[in-house]
Amino acid sequence: MADNGYLSTVIVLSGGLSHERDVSLRSGRRVSQALRSRGYEVVESDVDSSLLARLAELTGSVAFPVLHGEAGEDGALREVFDLLGVPFVGSVGSACRVAFDKSIATTVVGASGIRTPTQVALPYETFRELGAQVLVKALGDQVGFPMMVKPSRCGSALGCSKVTRADELPAAMVGAYAYGSVAVIEEFVEGTEVTVAVVDRGHGPIALPAVEIRPESGVYDYTARYTAGATRFLCPAEVEHDVANRCADVALRVHAALGLRDLSRTDLILTSEGEPVFLEVNVSPGMTETSAVPLAIETAGWSLGKMCADLVQAAAARGGKARTISLAAR
Amino acid sequence: MLERLRRQDTRLDDYIDRYAARAHGMTASAIRALFAVANRPEVVSLAGGMPNITDLPLDVVGSALNDLVQHDGRRAMQYGSGQGEPVIREAICEVMRLEEIAAHPDDVMVTVGSQQGLDLLTRIFCNPGDVVLCEAPSYVGALGVFRSYQCDVVHVAMDDQGLNPGALTEAIEALRAVGRTVKFLYTIPSYHNPAGVTQPLDRRIEVLRVAEQADLLVVEDNPYGLLGFDGEPIPPLRSLSEHHVIYLGSFSKTFAPGFRVGWVLAPHAVREKLVLAQEAATLCPPVFSQFAVAAYLANHDWRGQIKIFREMYRERRDAMIAGLTSHMPAGTTWTQPEGGFFVWLSLPPGIDSHAMLPRAVTARVAYVPGTAFYADGLGSRHMRLSYCFPTPERIIEGTRRLGEVLEYEARMLEIFGTAVEPESGRLDLGPREAPGPDQA
Secondary structure, eight states, X not given: OOTTSSOOEEEEEOOOSSTTXXXXXXXXXXXXXXXXXXXXXXXXXOSSTTHHHHHHHTTXXXXXXXXXXXXXXXXXXXXXXXXXXXXXXXXXXXXXXXXXXHHHHHHHHHHTTOOOOOEEEEEHHHHHHHOHHHHHHHHHHHHOSSEEEEESSOOTTTTOEEEOSGGGHHHHHHHHHTTOSEEEEEEOOOSEEEEEEEEESSSOXXXXXXXXXXXXXXXXXXXXXXXXXXXXXXXXXXXXXXXXXXXXXXXXXXXXXXXXXXXXXXXXXXXXXXXXXEEEEESSOOOSTTOHHHHHHHHTXXXXXXXXXXXXXXXXXXXXXXXXXXXXXX | OGGGOOOEEEOSOTTTTTSOGGGTXXXXXXHHHHHHHHTSTTSEEOXXXXXXXXXXXXXXXXXXXHHHHHHHHXXXXXXXOTTOOHHHHHHHHHHXXXXXXXOOGXXXXXXXXXXXXXXXXXXXXXXXXXXXXXXXXXXXXXXXXHHHTTXXXXXXXXXXXXXXXXXXXXXXXXXXXXXXXEEEEEEOOSSOTTTOOOOOHHHHHHHHHHHHHTTOEEEEEOXXXXXXXXXXXXXXXXXXXXXSEEEEEESTTTTOGGGOXXXXXXXXXXXXXXXXXXXXXXXXXXXXXXXXXXHHHHHSOHHHHHHHHHHHHHHHHHHHHHHHHHHOOTTOEEOOOSBSSEEEEEOOTTXXXXXXXHHHXXXXXXXXXXXXXXXXXXXXXXXXXXXXXXXXXXXXXXXXXXHHHHHHXXXXXXXXXXXXXXXXXXXXXXXXXXXXXXXX
């Protein structure tokens, strides 16, 4: 029996077929362990053709998706949960769809008055149709160097490059397109890298203390993210109180502007003037041993188990959405 | 809330300042992480090198293990000799006789897979900064061992007939001219991993001549030697030279890898050192595994079983070659393996196997980028394809998917021109770019 005696089974979903499967499996194990420590019965599940049957068997349970990358963060699976009336932790599918795509999320967040980098989003077909040479030159002129090139729909810094010269841009574009058909090319914002988690444990969203990220190599790439010891984290970030409050405020506004629910993590760059600039938001932030959110939770004096348990309880209390197909009828 | 909090300043590894320098390269890799997806059934994995033991008679193995526990369990579950049990060393000599290697059981030391033999050899021979010569490309697991002992790997050119003796001579001379210590040549003459080529006899004789003239030790790794498909097997280097060749053998491909039984055949003095190194590392190789393999060899037609394996792998090799012939775009070439598990694919100029792996995984096909098999960042125009594990139908489907990915890459190349990084641009990738041993 779980610690509040209300619900006992949670299906923690991790893995999937995205490029971030390995990270997701690690996050899933940690969340499962945290929930078990609070007395929950946890069923760890991959996302495959047996998932729906498993959900049908476990009627009344709550799904906790800890999936990173496509099919986990793009909202598709959450739409399925709603369709089937399965209560789940996290944002609804429509909000995820917007938040997961960097080009769309940046536009929405920018429209809410938060500073965002100058950004251009281009599918690879555009280069094919219009010619790369002209477009590469235009990007250099418009965005300027250095610039960041990223896949529009991917996480863990996969396919991301910092480009300092025009002749590096084609390789960076190819690198980004390896992870998806649309790339974003954006202004490189110099400053301090921080990330802020927002959690709603049933009483409204709260920003956790900002985590400042200082990769030893200077680049917070995949290796720096998932090799213990490769990055120095400071939590709360080593910034003035008013700057820290500004970061928290921006993260809460991002959470609200995108219509997110339960949990999100907003990545920011703090300029030398202490202004937070939005980089991206994660609807299913990493929960691995080297991830920032568990560190922020610990710094806030919470436990990961208690926080996950509260999110599960909130999801259970919400219940599944009204639906036309019920699991019981399957 | 913020005012009350005590700042944590952490690298999330409390031991970070205590690791030896040799642990510094042990980091996470985005490419390696992609292989987690490759193990899903939706993906045709042509990446892993896991032996296919579907045809192994489990009833025979089970019965042999049962007898072992019943009749000799106390001995099998006790510590044993650091050199390995006499019964298995005798059996190993019998196995090696199939390849014309004459050896005495005293000269054999049993290891935890031949991988441990490689580790112990590097341990007893190499100081940090010593040079080990390897083929270009070379076995990823060997590169990992050499790196962990802080050796410098220098690659020597090979072609469709294996290691080039002329290039070997040049490499030795060039290194010695600048005062470098070259400790040994590591080579896989038969059914090379990853290159899928086999060195003909005249080349072998020439390589040995070069090595003997330069007084260079040769470490011959021969895990696939009995898995040839066509013609008579070519004698291993060790059968041609006793004094300059240290030989590594394994039951992982001819029986099953889970027992982790391999061996080193070495000159007496080297073997003495190896046994001491083995005792320091493990006290003794697993006795139960040694007795189990010996029981299998004694009670089963293992020669017949190897023939079954050989036919099974031949069928898969044929499927791979047929699939590549049907689906690879112009400008792609590949080796024609006469045995073993692997094909080495060379891509049209400008296409980068390392950069395109994420797209291949999205297309549900996986391979190992060529960069995994070089210690110096080269190899991006190549990839290793394994045919050992999937069914022939899956292999053909995998090549079809790969062909589509390569066509997409060609379009990207058309759009972005020379978009790939130069071949020498990514130093020190090596073993971080290959799947783990548990991946098919």
